[in-house]
Amino acid sequence: MDEAGAQGIADKGAREVTTRGCCPPSGLLLSAGARRRQRFFHFLGQGFLFGVASVSAIAVFFIFIFIVRDALPFCTWARLRDFFTSTRWYPSGSPPEFGALAIMYGSMMVTVGAVVVAVPLGIAAAVCLSDVLPFSLRQVVKPVIEILAAIPSVAYGFFALVVFAPLLQDHGGRVLAILVWLFGVPVGALAVLVASDMLSRRLTSGGERRGQGLIAAALATVVVIALVWLSRRAATIQIDSGTNALNVSLILGIMALPTIVSVSEDALQAAGSELREGSYALGATRAETILNVVIPAASGGISAAIILGFMRAIGETMVVWMASGNAAQLPRPLYNYLMPVRTLTATIAGDMGEADHVTGSERYHVLFVMALVLLLISFACNSFSEWIIWRRRKRLGV
Amino acid sequence: MKYGVVGGIVALSVGVIHLFASQQTTIVLDGSTTVGPLAKAFAEHFMQQHPGVKITVSESGSGNGAKSLINGTCHIATMSRAMKPEEVAAAAEKGVKAVAHVVAIDALPVLVHPSNPLTNLTLAQVKDIYLGKITNWKELGGPDVRIVKISRDTNSGTYECFEELVMKKEKMADDVEYVGSNGAVRQRVMTTPAAIGYAGLAFVDKKVKAISINGVAPCAETARNKTYPIARPLYMYTNGEPPQGSLLEQFVNFYKTAKGREITEAIGFVPVN
Numbered sequence: 001m002d003e004a005g006a007q008g009i010a011d012k013g014a015r016e017v018t019t020r021g022c023c024p025p026s027g028l029l030l031s032a033g034a035r036r037r038q039r040f041f042h043f044l045g046q047g048f049l050f051g052v053a054s055v056s057a058i059a060v061f062f063i064f065i066f067i068v069r070d071a072l073p074f075c076t077w078a079r080l081r082d083f084f085t086s087t088r089w090y091p092s093g094s095p096p097e098f099g100a101l102a103i104m105y106g107s108m109m110v111t112v113g114a115v116v117v118a119v120p121l122g123i124a125a126a127v128c129l130s131d132v133l134p135f136s137l138r139q140v141v142k143p144v145i146e147i148l149a150a151i152p153s154v155a156y157g158f159f160a161l162v163v164f165a166p167l168l169q170d171h172g173g174r175v176l177a178i179l180v181w182l183f184g185v186p187v188g189a190l191a192v193l194v195a196s197d198m199l200s201r202r203l204t205s206g207g208e209r210r211g212q213g214l215i216a217a218a219l220a221t222v223v224v225i226a227l228v229w230l231s232r233r234a235a236t237i238q239i240d241s242g243t244n245a246l247n248v249s250l251i252l253g254i255m256a257l258p259t260i261v262s263v264s265e266d267a268l269q270a271a272g273s274e275l276r277e278g279s280y281a282l283g284a285t286r287a288e289t290i291l292n293v294v295i296p297a298a299s300g301g302i303s304a305a306i307i308l309g310f311m312r313a314i315g316e317t318m319v320v321w322m323a324s325g326n327a328a329q330l331p332r333p334l335y336n337y338l339m340p341v342r343t344l345t346a347t348i349a350g351d352m353g354e355a356d357h358v359t360g361s362e363r364y365h366v367l368f369v370m371a372l373v374l375l376l377i378s379f380a381c382n383s384f385s386e387w388i389i390w391r392r393r394k395r396l397g398v
Numbered sequence: 399m400k401y402g403v404v405g406g407i408v409a410l411s412v413g414v415i416h417l418f419a420s421q422q423t424t425i426v427l428d429g430s431t432t433v434g435p436l437a438k439a440f441a442e443h444f445m446q447q448h449p450g451v452k453i454t455v456s457e458s459g460s461g462n463g464a465k466s467l468i469n470g471t472c473h474i475a476t477m478s479r480a481m482k483p484e485e486v487a488a489a490a491e492k493g494v495k496a497v498a499h500v501v502a503i504d505a506l507p508v509l510v511h512p513s514n515p516l517t518n519l520t521l522a523q524v525k526d527i528y529l530g531k532i533t534n535w536k537e538l539g540g541p542d543v544r545i546v547k548i549s550r551d552t553n554s555g556t557y558e559c560f561e562e563l564v565m566k567k568e569k570m571a572d573d574v575e576y577v578g579s580n581g582a583v584r585q586r587v588m589t590t591p592a593a594i595g596y597a598g599l600a601f602v603d604k605k606v607k608a609i610s611i612n613g614v615a616p617c618a619e620t621a622r623n624k625t626y627p628i629a630r631p632l633y634m635y636t637n638g639e640p641p642q643g644s645l646l647e648q649f650v651n652f653y654k655t656a657k658g659r660e661i662t663e664a665i666g667f668v669p670v671n
């Protein structure tokens with residue numbers, strides 16, 4: 001490789017930005033006609049590729065236009081006020097009522113539930129895949145997790161309806177107690193570690209840290225007692241209806257897992273081995289490297305993964321239609337995950353069939369207002385994740 | 399705009415002329431979503447028996463079915479209710495004589511879990527349960543558990559029937575759970591001890607208990623003699639009595655044949671005699 005070639009590679013990044021892919025600066029000298037022809041075909045090819053690339057962007061644009069077009073006939077102030085403030089959803093009643101507050105709350109509830117389930121599990125699995133498991137095992141485990149994404153959502157819905165809902169009804173207390181332990185143990189362990197570290201640091205100024213083990217043991221005892229008490233309480237709960245927000249949240253969480261694992265694992269991989277080796281060279285252990293170096297370095301990608309998982313959960317239709325109970329009510333109390341809820345997506349799917357013809361156009365157009373709300377939420381999430389990544393890049397000076 | 403309207407009228411009249419010209423081989427049905435599945439199953443079998451016959455079934459609601467028949471854009475209006483006097487009058491004005499054929503009866507048993515000790519409820523009690531006035535089985539003499547109310551989605555003919563015959567158009571409580579099919583109603587009631595639901599007669603088996611309403615047990619017989627209160631006839635309306643031996647006449651009377659009765663039962667309706 002000659003010097004110019006090496007220089008070329010070194011400058012590649014810069015040149016990609018500056019030259020708009022036109023003829024190389026010192027190409028062959030061509031006749032005027034040949035150059036014109038070259039420029040023409042170049043333009044044609046570029047135009048074609050640009051067209052192909054913009055198809056998806058145009059599709060998004062048109063989806064937006066058509067949804068807005070069909071949502072507009074519903075939009076009067078009085079109706080919109082009802083839509084956003086009333087919880088009474090009676091599309092086929094006479095007179096019909098289109099209060100979607102409870103439905104929007106239901107969507108939010110199951111989505112938040114799904115995120116709470118999927119994010120800790122997903123990030124833990126991603127860290128495990130990228131930094132803990134040996135390479136050969138990772139090659140087996142990752143495809144298995146990705147299979148979760150290939151299972152059709154109706155299969156998840158069937159499982160939720162036929163297996164999980166009766167289980168919650170018959171052994172609800174026991175299932176809840178198990179869930180308390182499943183979530184309580186890792187969260188409690190993490191809390192104990194962090195709290196004992198902070199406390200011991202504060203107790204012994206400078207010098208060596210002492211008593212961390214003792215503090216940790218004391219805190220762990222408190223956590224275990226709390227968990228035992230909580231699980232005892234949970235075991236006495238009787239669940240009336242197994243098709244509820246909890247059921248759907250768990251299933252949606254599992255469905256969002258592959259997205260979160262894949263994207264955050266890619267982000268962790270992208271942090272690079274130099275960073276890890278640098279950390280090890282400074283004497284950090286593997287745990288310290290993962291927690292203090294790799295995860296912070298990949299936090300932009302991990303945030304993007306969380307938002308993608310969130311969007312996966314809020315957009316899912318079949319599972320919620322089959323297993324959420326579809327009762328358009330605000331849970332009482334509001335955080336009660338054991339009550340049936342209705343979501344935006346399930347309402348659109350369930351009410352679309354008749355809406356067009358039978359009860360007049362109002363019932364049809366309100367569904368497009370719901371679709372618009374969903375679209376705006378997705379749009380906001382997407383912009384937010386782009387912003388996070390952009391801010392991250394800017395801070396890193398890339 | 400003007401051309402659009404003219405074009406529309408031309409297209410419509412061409413369509414109508416075409417409809418009458420091809421009456422021998424094409425039958426167009428429009429109307430109820432409840433009767434739709436039955437009409438489609440009839441049509442499928444009828445077309446197998448009579449190759450070359452084309453039957454199209456649209457489901458745009460009973461009211462639209464009536465409109466289509468009055469405007470001459472369909473041969474048969476399928477309806478889950480009888481024609482209203484004003485519809486009959488509108489038809490007469492256009493020279494259409496609406497003739498009703500009761501092709502099946504739609505009966506909705508109220509279902510509970512087999513472990514539920516109750517065997518009878520009044521229609522008013524069922525209504526109060528779905529209105530949210532009765533919330534615990536204890537109030538009806540059952541165990542002390544909250545009632546889990548299961549309904550078909552508001553989109554279905556089954557829901558419409560229940561809303562009309564039980565709820566009398568009053569709005570259900572907001573904690574009623576909606577499911578997307580009769581099978582799903584059965585599934586939920588079968589697995590939920592505190593559940594109440596309703597579905598077509600065909601969905602009753604040993605795993606769910608159909609309770610009596612006002613002392614009358616739901617079955618084909620009580621649905622036919624109108625003693626069971628949550629039942630309604632399903633209609634096909636034609637313009638005048640179809641001529642003897644015509645395809646239309648054969649199709650409208652298909653429900654009387656053995657195959658027709660078998661299909662009716664399979665879909666979950668009660669065949670009429």
